[in-house]
Amino acid sequence: MKTKITLFCAVTALLTGSIYLYSTSENTLFSPVTAALPEAASPDNQSRSSHKFAAREGAAVQGAGSPDRLAALEKDMADLKLQLARLQGELAARRTHVDPAADRAQVPPDPAKAAERIAELRAQEDKQQQEQGKWLETSFQQQTVNPNWSVKTKKLILDSLAADNVGSGDIVDIDCRATMCRVELTNDGDHPAPKISSFPMLVGQDLPNIRVNQLTEQDGSTTTLLYLSREDFAEDGGKS
């Protein structure tokens, strides 16, 4: 009986692995490794393909045989348990996000319901943006001021906003610290925020990273906060 159960489990594992290998692309084949790597590895222009290569190497090493079969299996089981725990965590986190394909497939034909669903989505995304905004503000407030950099960069921002037709009446405040600046813009009466088009290109050499947060004030007006940084922002909005 024991032998039959063992055999059954081994065949099931083999079938599952075969189906997985057959149905996925090259990228997804190694995605448990590459899912964590791209944003860490790719800022280096030399490593665009290296993260894929490293994933292939890692998978090959994992699959290699070992003289002590039982010890190897026990080690594999421990590794898989760790991965399982991590993936369960990811799954729990992803359940709060919307699957675009599934969401579009489920949008009902009723326009009222479709509008309601879109409003729900917007509320979710606004909430995510607010959370990111809090993290950006905290990061900014933690910076001390580098006077030389601050003055020079503030002027660059002012000139670039003017070149992008953002009027001085829309600018509430510009504050630059050591590596980050915060630009506070208010609405122009016709749109929730002034239109930003060429401004990022104009400041891109000095401040290549920009994130945006929008606040609705008590009087119903909108304040737009641009956070500009010399350094990359964390993708997870500082959650890690």
Next chain:
Amino acid sequence: MKSIIVFSLTLAAFFLTPFSIQAAPAIHNGSICHNYNKGQANDLDFYTDGIKNASTGYRSVICPLVVTHTAGQTYGSVYVDFNTPTAFSCTLYSYSYYDTYLGSKSATTSTGASFVYLGTVPANTYSNHAVLCTLPPNYAGKIVAIESNF
């Protein structure tokens, strides 16, 4: 003991399979780009492998991206493939479906034939994205392709 190990492996394989899939990158030939400023359409020259600036001054080109969002991913990035004797700058933009600017990332190419990474920018369920580049004059810079990862 062995049966327990094999059963655990089976269980782990089951859980590993469906949740590690991410969207494949979308690769756009550089000829999708077009003039950003009105009246400059004739300043650009298109090729089967990209786009160049034929005029005597710098020209901005806008390259719209077709994006399929990976469920749960709140950021994205692109690689701009280039072939250029003169470095030029590009910016990746991110907008919400209700036309709100979410953020951007700028970078400058090197020279020669290579790629530059622009990332990351915020992304959400229906965000849309474009790359704006400023091409040097006199055929001195070519955008070959743009690979987007969202």
